[in-house]
Amino acid sequence: MLEFAILGLLQESPMHGYELRKELTAKLGAIRAAISYGSLYPTLRRLQAAGWITEAAETPATAEEVPALTSRRGRVVYKITAEGKERFAQLIAQAGPETYDDTGFGVHFAFFARTDQATRLRILEGRRRKIEERREGLRDVLGRAAERLDAYTLELQRHGLDACEREVRWLEELIANERSGRAPTVPNIGTAGGRREDNSPPPPGETRKERP
Amino acid sequence: MLEFAILGLLQESPMHGYELRKELTAKLGAIRAAISYGSLYPTLRRLQAAGWITEAAETPATAEEVPALTSRRGRVVYKITAEGKERFAQLIAQAGPETYDDTGFGVHFAFFARTDQATRLRILEGRRRKIEERREGLRDVLGRAAERLDAYTLELQRHGLDACEREVRWLEELIANERSGRAPTVPNIGTAGGRREDNSPPPPGETRKERP
DNA sequence: GCCGCGATGTATCGGACCGATACATCGCAC
DNA sequence: GTGCGATGTATCGGTCCGATACATCGCGGC
Numbered sequence: 001m002l003e004f005a006i007l008g009l010l011q012e013s014p015m016h017g018y019e020l021r022k023e024l025t026a027k028l029g030a031i032r033a034a035i036s037y038g039s040l041y042p043t044l045r046r047l048q049a050a051g052w053i054t055e056a057a058e059t060p061a062t063a064e065e066v067p068a069l070t071s072r073r074g075r076v077v078y079k080i081t082a083e084g085k086e087r088f089a090q091l092i093a094q095a096g097p098e099t100y101d102d103t104g105f106g107v108h109f110a111f112f113a114r115t116d117q118a119t120r121l122r123i124l125e126g127r128r129r130k131i132e133e134r135r136e137g138l139r140d141v142l143g144r145a146a147e148r149l150d151a152y153t154l155e156l157q158r159h160g161l162d163a164c165e166r167e168v169r170w171l172e173e174l175i176a177n178e179r180s181g182r183a184p185t186v187p188n189i190g191t192a193g194g195r196r197e198d199n200s201p202p203p204p205g206e207t208r209k210e211r212p
Numbered sequence: 213m214l215e216f217a218i219l220g221l222l223q224e225s226p227m228h229g230y231e232l233r234k235e236l237t238a239k240l241g242a243i244r245a246a247i248s249y250g251s252l253y254p255t256l257r258r259l260q261a262a263g264w265i266t267e268a269a270e271t272p273a274t275a276e277e278v279p280a281l282t283s284r285r286g287r288v289v290y291k292i293t294a295e296g297k298e299r300f301a302q303l304i305a306q307a308g309p310e311t312y313d314d315t316g317f318g319v320h321f322a323f324f325a326r327t328d329q330a331t332r333l334r335i336l337e338g339r340r341r342k343i344e345e346r347r348e349g350l351r352d353v354l355g356r357a358a359e360r361l362d363a364y365t366l367e368l369q370r371h372g373l374d375a376c377e378r379e380v381r382w383l384e385e386l387i388a389n390e391r392s393g394r395a396p397t398v399p400n401i402g403t404a405g406g407r408r409e410d411n412s413p414p415p416p417g418e419t420r421k422e423r424p
Numbered sequence: 425g426c427c428g429c430g431a432t433g434t435a436t437c438g439g440a441c442c443g444a445t446a447c448a449t450c451g452c453a454c
Numbered sequence: 455g456t457g458c459g460a461t462g463t464a465t466c467g468g469t470c471c472g473a474t475a476c477a478t479c480g481c482g483g484c
Contacts, residue, residue: 002441018462026357027365029349030372033313039441041464074449075462098472101245112364137241145238152324153239159382160242163375170371214470230433251470253435287433310443 001107002035002043007052007080007088008111014056014079017041031106044078052084088114095123100130121178128171135164213319214247214255219264219292219300220323226268226291229253243318256290264296300326307335312342333390340383347376 056077138161268289350373
């Protein structure tokens with residue numbers, strides 16, 4: 001999951017660890033609290049070892065060989081490699097069952113702008129099925145085993161059931177939107193500078209559903 | 213978290229691993245999918261080593277020394293010890309910040325029937341504060357940094373914000389309920405048999421809020 | 425009669441991720 | 455001129471998951 005998110009973010013612009021964490025937190029704020037350095041840095045090292053990202057020099061090589069003492073350990077900027085982009089595409093393509101749990105779905109959804117429409121549809125439907133299953137489970141418990149559970153546990157189930165029903169409706173809307181081609185996709189993705197080299201789908205224009 | 217849930221469940225009745233997992237899944241179905249054996253069994257061993265649970269013999273000692281071959285490895289039933297109950301009470305009392313994240317809160321809430329009212333209130337308010345913070349973060353992103361993010365990411369944030377607002381309202385209701393003494397607490401907790409030895413609060417009678 | 429198969433049941437292993445902790449630099453307010 | 459919060463990199467122990475292995479039991483189909 002972290003691997004996927006990092007590769008996705010670094011395609012927008014090179015970043016160092018701290019920045020990466022902030023962006024990740026902003027982008028995934030709806031899903032999870034904040035990713036930990038204890039997983040971020042090891043993952044970065046792993047991705048680098050695999051050749052999917054590389055370190056980019058911070059100061060543009062004009063340093064006159066001076067340091068050696070004070071050992072000046074500046075920030076380490078990472079950028080994605082061609083292999084990394086390939087890897088990211090591959091991770092999108094093989095969206096498996098783990099893509100449908102809460103975190104997995106959220107992270108994939110956050111990068112839907114870099115995902116082709118067919119895969120978007122597949123993921124949305126997989127997620128819907130999973131939530132429907134959870135919903136049925138909760139209904140079963142609330143129906144059959146209600147008297148075995150205390151009032152607080154029941155209230156928890158009710159709240160969970162409510163959230164499930166709500167998410168299914170949300171997913172239905174998104175699926176209908178995808179099918180009709182009016183996906184909520186925004187044109188400009190990359191950072192400032194106007195270079196446009198991502199494989200995002202053709203932008204069919206802003207479409208927002210109005211809330212009644 | 214798992215430790216807490218196991219100690220809580222075993223206070224209702226002795227159980228073996230498989231059963232424990234099923235009950236856990238039923239009770240926490242609204243929170244998480246299903247707990248893994250890869251964490252359940254090691255945790256059971258840890259709790260046993262700490263003296264908080266013990267193995268209870270499955271067949272009531274009438275086995276006539278026969279086995280030794282076929283090695284008949286039957287199910288292992290665990291029951292909580294007095295120290296275990298103490299540990300559980302202690303875990304409730306020291307409900308810290310980790311109690312307010314999604315999983316932690318859900319698990320604690322599921323055992324509110326074994327939690328005193330003051331602690332229930334403290335946990336509900338802590339959770340509310342945490343969700344309010346997340347909500348503010350999402351509002352910030354949707355307000356200030358909206359143009360930096362693509363339409364899918366924005367939609368994710370909107371959905372998350374909606375869920376936050378809904379949960380805050382839910383928590384407000386629960387808090388008001390607690391304050392007025394009309395907590396949704398059910399009298400009989402333990403398994404069949406009528407033994408009543410838990411420290412649950414006095415049952416003020418079923419109180420259900422009607423949905424308009 | 426026996427064969428498969430799904431439910432029941434215990435267990436381990438590698439890997440992902442978290443929370444706490446440590447430590448260093450920079451700018452700025454007091 | 456000094457403390458302090460933001461920026462920044464890094465490790466360690468521990469929790470939990472997912473895959474996998476393996477054994478038993480009851481039941482229906484052939």
